[in-house]
Amino acid sequence: MSKAYEFLKECGYFYVLTINGDFPAGRPFGAVMEYDGKLFISTSDGNKVHKQLRDNGNIQILAKKEQTREWLRITGKATECNDIKMKQKMLDECPILSKHFSSADSDHYLLFQVEILNTEFN
DSSP, rough: HHHHHHHHHHHHHHHEEEEEHHHHHHHEEEOOOEEEEEEEEETTTTSSHHHHHHHHOOOEEEEEESSSSSSEEEEEEEEEEEOOOHHHHHHOOOOOGGGGGGSOOOTTTTEEEEEEEEEEEE
């Protein structure tokens, strides 16, 4: 388990920033998985974030531990992952997702793999 993944899990939620035309767009996420040195996040095809990630995979993930000044910034490249086994693994790792998606092959369930290019801790 990487230090960055441990940090994200300890925070409970984090912010994902994407490119929305000429401006950044950020929103809170809570589900994350690490597998084979890569991070995975999931979303639905019913929101803007999936379109932004498909159009431009450049991404930042920001997290701050509550009651501290400790924070993390991950810069990476997100690509869609259609591997049904990985989607099921994400559902197993993050049971909260079952409130939104009934199964790994749910029509609206999307999984993105994040290749970490840089990690900053403060």
